[in-house]
Amino acid sequence: MPYHLIVQNISKYIRLSPEEEAHFVSLLGRQHLKKKQFLLQEGEVCRHSAFVTRGCLRGYTLDSNGLEHILQFAPPDWWIADMYSLLSQQPGTLNIDALEDSEVLLLSKKDQEQLYLDIPKFERFFRIITENSLLSSRQRLLDSLSLNAQQRYEAFCQRYPSLIHCLPQKQIAAYIGVTPEFLSKMRAELLRKK
Amino acid sequence: MPYHLIVQNISKYIRLSPEEEAHFVSLLGRQHLKKKQFLLQEGEVCRHSAFVTRGCLRGYTLDSNGLEHILQFAPPDWWIADMYSLLSQQPGTLNIDALEDSEVLLLSKKDQEQLYLDIPKFERFFRIITENSLLSSRQRLLDSLSLNAQQRYEAFCQRYPSLIHCLPQKQIAAYIGVTPEFLSKMRAELLRKK
DNA sequence: TAGATTTCTTAATCTAGATTATTGGCGCCA
DNA sequence: TGGCGCCAATAATCTAGATTAAGAAATCTA
Numbered sequence: 084m085p086y087h088l089i090v091q092n093i094s095k096y097i098r099l100s101p102e103e104e105a106h107f108v109s110l111l112g113r114q115h116l117k118k119k120q121f122l123l124q125e126g127e128v129c130r131h132s133a134f135v136t137r138g139c140l141r142g143y144t145l146d147s148n149g150l151e152h153i154l155q156f157a158p159p160d161w162w163i164a165d166m167y168s169l170l171s172q173q174p175g176t177l178n179i180d181a182l183e184d185s186e187v188l189l190l191s192k193k194d195q196e197q198l199y200l201d202i203p204k205f206e207r208f209f210r211i212i213t214e215n216s217l218l219s220s221r222q223r224l225l226d227s228l229s230l231n232a233q234q235r236y237e238a239f240c241q242r243y244p245s246l247i248h249c250l251p252q253k254q255i256a257a258y259i260g261v262t263p264e265f266l267s268k269m270r271a272e273l274l275r276k277k
Numbered sequence: 278m279p280y281h282l283i284v285q286n287i288s289k290y291i292r293l294s295p296e297e298e299a300h301f302v303s304l305l306g307r308q309h310l311k312k313k314q315f316l317l318q319e320g321e322v323c324r325h326s327a328f329v330t331r332g333c334l335r336g337y338t339l340d341s342n343g344l345e346h347i348l349q350f351a352p353p354d355w356w357i358a359d360m361y362s363l364l365s366q367q368p369g370t371l372n373i374d375a376l377e378d379s380e381v382l383l384l385s386k387k388d389q390e391q392l393y394l395d396i397p398k399f400e401r402f403f404r405i406i407t408e409n410s411l412l413s414s415r416q417r418l419l420d421s422l423s424l425n426a427q428q429r430y431e432a433f434c435q436r437y438p439s440l441i442h443c444l445p446q447k448q449i450a451a452y453i454g455v456t457p458e459f460l461s462k463m464r465a466e467l468l469r470k471k
Numbered sequence: 472t473a474g475a476t477t478t479c480t481t482a483a484t485c486t487a488g489a490t491t492a493t494t495g496g497c498g499c500c501a
Numbered sequence: 502t503g504g505c506g507c508c509a510a511t512a513a514t515c516t517a518g519a520t521t522a523a524g525a526a527a528t529c530t531a
Contacts, residue, residue, distance in 0.1 A: 210404035229340035
């Protein structure tokens with residue numbers, strides 16, 4: 084059963100009766116993704132929120148030069164979606180793919196809207212996780228405005244300690260906003276200091 | 278009466294009965310701010326959400342070199358707070374001050390929590406405005422990762438057309454993340470092209 | 472197992488934007 | 502009326518990080 088993780092995730096913020104819990108779980112789809120497989124591609128309309136139960140996904144965009152800019156990594160116990168596209172139901176700009184073989188649970192936009200009406204506690208749940216996302220997004224924006232590349236790398240290491248070793252460096256470089264060459268140089272300098 | 282603006286803001290997302298509306302309005306405090314006056318300073322605990330009815334506020338942090346980094350401008354009809362501090366009730370890092378003489382309506386954290394219990398529709402309201410904040414925060418993060426200074430300036434002009442003329446250039450420079458000197462140079466180049 | 476593909480490193484060169492300094496304009500107010 | 506403080510413009514110099522290139526190492530694939 085891959086459901087205990089999501090049930091536990093929700094119970095951090097709201098308390099569901101067994102029936103409510105069963106109803107919620109019945110709405111969830113399940114999808115396996117192979118490494119490099121897309122959950123969502125630029126230009127598509129995002130129709131689901133995804134909750135990761137295994138593996139690791141990433142959300143990124145391509146700029147006009149074809150460079151990848153990573154908005155978010157999603158290891159297990161995290162939610163991921165193209166929020167803009169999900170909310171507006173317009174074609175989005177986010178690509179979401181799997182960095183390794185992964186499994187996600189899917190909640191459709193339609194079911195989510197209905198859930199707000201059937202079990203209003205879910206308004207609270209999604210309000211709180213949206214607040215948390217907002218906090219981390221703002222913190223990252225501040226980091227990108229006020230820290231240099233080395234400080235951003237250190238911040239990344241603190242925030243995602245589990246990912247440093249399992250992720251290829253070019254992914255980390257794209258996340259902190261430098262070229263892989265420059266990250267390599269920084270790492271060499273950090274090593275030399277110790 | 279400064280209340281019609283906030284009532285109208287809320288009615289975009291939820292429908293309140295006259296009694297609910299009156300109750301909500303009765304919770305609001307009112308504060309006038311002179312130009313340069315602080316609503317909140319670094320190190321304080323943020324105890325209110327503020328809704329701007331007149332003037333313009335800004336939220337910014339100071340980095341280790343004393344440089345200002347502007348997270349948000351808040352013209353009338355916008356909400357502003359140090360979300361991190363408001364949610365955690367820990368001392369925050371945000372400074373919020375008035376760029377011109379302004380008026381805000383204040384909703385205390387305590388009243389906001391109680392409002393969620395008394396009128397659950399407010400869960401929905403704040404979920405939606407938090408979602409919208411998240412969208413704009415992510416978009417700005419992407420801009421800062423993928424656009425150069427000139428493109429960020431153009432994006433700013435599109436997003437805050439009303440502010441371009443009433444704000445001193447150093448505020449705009451701090452927002453888009455360049456020095457005032459460089460903004461001046463870019464503006465000169467843009468003029469030359471036309 | 473070889474060959475192909477991707478990842479990481481190092482190094483030389485280049486550039487967007489920072490830093491520092493100087494100037495002039497403009498409002499403020501004693 | 503003049504002096505003071507703030508703001509914007511310009512220009513010279515400097516630097517963090519990009520770009521380009523090339524080789525070594527690791528991983529995939531047949």
